Amino acid sequence: MKKLRAALPGIVLLVAFAVFTVLVCTVGREPVPANNPDGLGFAKLNRAVNEFFTPNRTVYNITEILGYLTWCVVAFFGLLGLSQLIGRKSLLKVDSDILLLGGGYAVMLAGYVLFEKVILNYRPEYPWHTGAPEASYPSSHTLMLVFVMVTAVMQIRRRMKAGALRTTAVIACLAVAAVVVIGRLVCGVHWFTDIIGGVLLASALSALYYGLAFGGASDEKKD
Numbered sequence: 500m501k502k503l504r505a506a507l508p509g510i511v512l513l514v515a516f517a518v519f520t521v522l523v524c525t526v527g528r529e530p531v532p533a534n535n536p537d538g539l540g541f542a543k544l545n546r547a548v549n550e551f552f553t554p555n556r557t558v559y560n561i562t563e564i565l566g567y568l569t570w571c572v573v574a575f576f577g578l579l580g581l582s583q584l585i586g587r588k589s590l591l592k593v594d595s596d597i598l599l600l601g602g603g604y605a606v607m608l609a610g611y612v613l614f615e616k617v618i619l620n621y622r623p624e625y626p627w628h629t630g631a632p633e634a635s636y637p638s639s640h641t642l643m644l645v646f647v648m649v650t651a652v653m654q655i656r657r658r659m660k661a662g663a664l665r666t667t668a669v670i671a672c673l674a675v676a677a678v679v680v681i682g683r684l685v686c687g688v689h690w691f692t693d694i695i696g697g698v699l700l701a702s703a704l705s706a707l708y709y710g711l712a713f714g715g716a717s718d719e720k721k722d
Contacts (some may be wrong), residue, residue, distance in 0.1 A: 506710030512703035545690040554625040559650035562682040596712040612658040641697025649705040
């Protein structure tokens with residue numbers, strides 16, 4: 500019951516994401532002939548924000564490179580769980596927060612695949628894009644980087660002693676997430692609502708993970 504209460508913020512954020520997604524599909528929907536002829540939600544707002552920024556391939560490349568950190572972090576915690584499994588010789592003896600983190604990664608990837616198949620809108624035009632239009636909502640980079648880096652912060656706080664090294668690691672994770680969120684918008688490859696949707700879904704999954712893994716108790720290792 501305590502963990503369910505602790506997971507309540509995540510449930511609220513998940514509902515908020517669902518409501519926002521419905522709004523994106525229905526409110527202010529106008530055709531954008533070049534890439535969204537069937538309609539783009541919040542079209543006036545999205546076009547205004549997109550036109551405010553000049554497409555920037557350098558920023559885009561930075562966000563792509565930082566995106567690889569997602570898989571490095573996922574691999575690190577996957578190997579941590581595997582080492583515990585081998586050393587303790589039982590899946591039940593692997594730390595529950597690591598098992599739940601693996602489940603969170605699986606849900607994150609399922610969300611990515613779902614929105615690649617169920618396309619709600621396509622990306623804006625940008626000069627270096629070639630090929631078929633790409634799914635845009637929610638921003639997959641935003642979803643994955645925010646979830647992976649925020650949950651990494653939770654693990655860092657749990658597994659590292661308080662001190663300068665832990666503080667640096669936490670700041671680095673949050674900085675990477677922030678750079679990707681801002682960068683994906685300002686480089687011109689996503690609509691504003693794509694970024695909001697990605698942040699909402701990532702925040703929901705992060706809050707659910709925190710509630711289920713730590714039950715509302717502090718995840719911080721003091722010494």
